[in-house]
Amino acid sequence: MTVPFGGVPLSEHAAVFSALADAGFTDVWSAEVAGTDGFTPLTLAAAWEPRLRLGTAIAPAFTRGPGLLAMTAAALAEAAPGRFQLGIGASSPVVVGDWNAVDFDRPFARSRDVLRFVRSALAGELVDGDFDTFSVRRFRLERPPATPPQILLAALRPGMLRLAAAEADGVILNWLSASDVTTALAETKEAPSGFEVATRIFVVPTEDVAFARTIGRRMITAYLTVPAYAAFHRWLGREDLLTPMWQAWQSGDRKGALAAIPDSLVDELIVHGSPAECRARVQAYAEAGVTVPIMALTPTPELERGGPPALLDLIAALGRTTS
Secondary structure (H helix, E strand, O other): OEEOOOOOOHHHHHHHHHHHHHOOOOEEEEOOOOOOOOOHHHHHHHHHOOOOEEEEOOEEOOOOOHHHHHHHHHHHHHHOOOOEEEEEEOOOHHHHHHOOOOOOOOHHHHHHHHHHHHHHHHOOOOEEEEOOOOEEEEEOOOOOOOOOOEEEEEOOOHHHHHHHHHHOOEEEEEOOOHHHHHHHHHHHOOOOOOOEEEEEEEEEOOOOHHHHHHHHHHHHHHHHOOHHHHHHHHHOOOHHHHHHHHHHHHOOOHHHHHHOOOHHHHHHHOEEOOHHHHHHHHHHHHHOOOOEEEEEEOOOHHHHHHHHHHHHHHHHHHOHHHO
16 A cells, blocks of 8 residues: 555554554555655654555655665665565656756666665675766665665666566556556566566545546546656557547647546546455456555545545455455
């Protein structure tokens, strides 16, 4: 499950973490966009709920210096020995450039270099040398973790997918349907055994189909108009389907862009329905090869009206306590 949850202060997440573990959830994963940072919620989970594994999806490769990223990951790995997985990726020009004042330059090379640096640093090695996108002089962690975390790389298209297979412990996928997973994983055939495949899956937990599709359309226009995701879906074969939405968006016709998205695409990319229906849809990702399906819940009127008690009830319904 993706944490933290909106509407619940971080200081009150202890009950949420316990509810997730009680319901059979194995992992909590954080994102890092413009809400909480990616590590603080996981640090709280490490302290409050020892049954949960932890992961970042993702920590951007640009927004922390290499040494700081290694120190932050090492500290969380020390706080939760054997339970933390570091997910890194390029992020986006908005997050990196517009919001963090860092040039979003050569994202593939930067992601590769950060992956190589943090693997060496977290192993306790002295890192001293030039990478393609930065240089590091005589860096060694003072507190290397006894159990270095697995490192997963966020990837969309073939180049990054093949890099993940060759040099990371796993890959993080995003914004694809269960039927798209096979296409993505065809590029990771050379990965070693035990290679993790984590996928963020957006879930609108409501039986109000019209509401779910309205939210889904807003999310699709927000993400799939970003150049990297647009290129990803062209590669997946959706250029003809999405071109009307892209054209309307580029012309400034936001309503037209929303209207151009067919219901069938929303239903492919956004999981919605009753808890049982959502579970079945998420299970389809697992059957396609995803080893860590990560639900990301979107607020609904039912959750907003019911507050934290409704959230806890939903967690129980989505978890294996209902099976």
